[in-house]
Amino acid sequence: MTNTTALITGANKGLGYETARRLGEMGWKVFLGARDEHRGQEAAGKLAADGIDVVFVQLDVTSDASVAGALDAVRRHTEHLDVLVNNAGAPGQVIHPSEASADELHAVYDANVYGPVRVTRAFLPLLEAADNPRVVMVSSAGGAFSVVLDPEQPVSKMHELAYSSSKAALNMLTVRYAQALPGIKFNAITPGEVEKQTFAATDMNQHKGQLTVTEGTDSIIRLATIGPDGPTGTFEDRLGPIAW
Numbered sequence: 001m002t003n004t005t006a007l008i009t010g011a012n013k014g015l016g017y018e019t020a021r022r023l024g025e026m027g028w029k030v031f032l033g034a035r036d037e038h039r040g041q042e043a044a045g046k047l048a049a050d051g052i053d054v055v056f057v058q059l060d061v062t063s064d065a066s067v068a069g070a071l072d073a074v075r076r077h078t079e080h081l082d083v084l085v086n087n088a089g090a091p092g093q094v095i096h097p098s099e100a101s102a103d104e105l106h107a108v109y110d111a112n113v114y115g116p117v118r119v120t121r122a123f124l125p126l127l128e129a130a131d132n133p134r135v136v137m138v139s140s141a142g143g144a145f146s147v148v149l150d151p152e153q154p155v156s157k158m159h160e161l162a163y164s165s166s167k168a169a170l171n172m173l174t175v176r177y178a179q180a181l182p183g184i185k186f187n188a189i190t191p192g193e194v195e196k197q198t199f200a201a202t203d204m205n206q207h208k209g210q211l212t213v214t215e216g217t218d219s220i221i222r223l224a225t226i227g228p229d230g231p232t233g234t235f236e237d238r239l240g241p242i243a244w
Helices: 014-025 037-049 064-075 102-128 162-180 218-224
Strands: 005-008 029-034 053-058 083-086 134-138 185-189 234-237
Touching (some): 014 053, 053 064, 083 218, 102 134, 102 162, 134 218, 162 185, 185 218
Parallel strands (some): 005 029, 134 185
C-alpha cells in the first residue's frame, strides 16, 4: 500500500482531514486539498508531524484555474492517482423554498456539483493511469429521495432547496460516471446512518451530529479501499448501501 495515492478535497478540517489522517496512517501518500493556503498548510503540518506522507495542494473546487494548478502540483509527485475523494462542499443557507433565489442555489451548486465535475475531469488521466482507480463522492442522505420522502426522517422537515438538491445532483453524477467509465469505481457516501437517523458532527452542522468525525468517515474509508472486485455506482452510509 506504500505507493497508493489519494487526493482529498476540502481536507483541512472535518471529514476531509479525518479521511486524510486515516488513509495516511495506512501508509498512503495523501494530497491534502484545501482552498485556504494557511489552513491547508497548517493541517498538512499536523499530519506530517505524526509521520504521514502528506502534500498540501491549494485547491478551490469552484475555480478552473485552481483545479488546473492542483493537477500540476500533484503531477510533480506522482504519475497516477489511486483515489479521489470529492469532499469539498458548501451547506448554503437553510432558506425556505419560497424565499430561495437562483443566485443562492448557484453558489451551492458551484461547490457541490460543478466542483466535483471540475476536479474529476481534470484528474481523469491520473486516475486512468492507476491499476484500481476509485472516486468517492461525499454526498448526503439529504440528497436521497428515499430519505427526504420519509416523514420519520428529520431532513424531510428541513425546508430548503440548495443543499439537498445539489446532493441529489451529485448522486446522479456518481451513477452516470460509473456507467460511462467502468474502469473507475465511482461511489457516493453519506457520513451517517440513515436507519438510525444519525449523522456526523462537523462544522457544517455546528457539531450537532451524534457520530464522531471518525465514524462519519467510515463509509469514505470503506469505499476508498475497495479492491478490483468492489462495487461501483452505489450510495452507502456507515452501515452499508442505502436507497437513492
